[in-house]
Amino acid sequence: MVAHSEVGFRCNSGETHTALLRDVSTFGCALDSEAGWLRTGMFLTITPADGWTIQAILRWVFNGRAGAEFLRPISQADARELSGGE
Numbered sequence: 001m002v003a004h005s006e007v008g009f010r011c012n013s014g015e016t017h018t019a020l021l022r023d024v025s026t027f028g029c030a031l032d033s034e035a036g037w038l039r040t041g042m043f044l045t046i047t048p049a050d051g052w053t054i055q056a057i058l059r060w061v062f063n064g065r066a067g068a069e070f071l072r073p074i075s076q077a078d079a080r081e082l083s084g085g086e
Contacts, residue, residue: 001025003083005048009033012043019066024083026076028056028069038066048082
């Protein structure tokens with residue numbers, strides 16, 4: 001699903017930043033972020049605006065965009081909510 005929502009995230013070393021979700025599925029998402037320290041293999045805790053958290057691992061990082069795979073799939077309803085309901 002196409003997404004346009006802002007999320008916060010924290011990596012396993014404790015650094016935090018924000019990102020714009022570009023798409024989301026039950027298995028993962030694409031993030032646009034200016035955090036230049038993102039690296040493939042990093043674990044992230046993604047926090048949408050309403051405060052719930054999703055654990056993920058970065059599968060790729062390129063040019064300000066990153067692909068994250070959720071450690072546990074989320075429901076279709078949660079994916080729709082995370083995408084902004086579109």
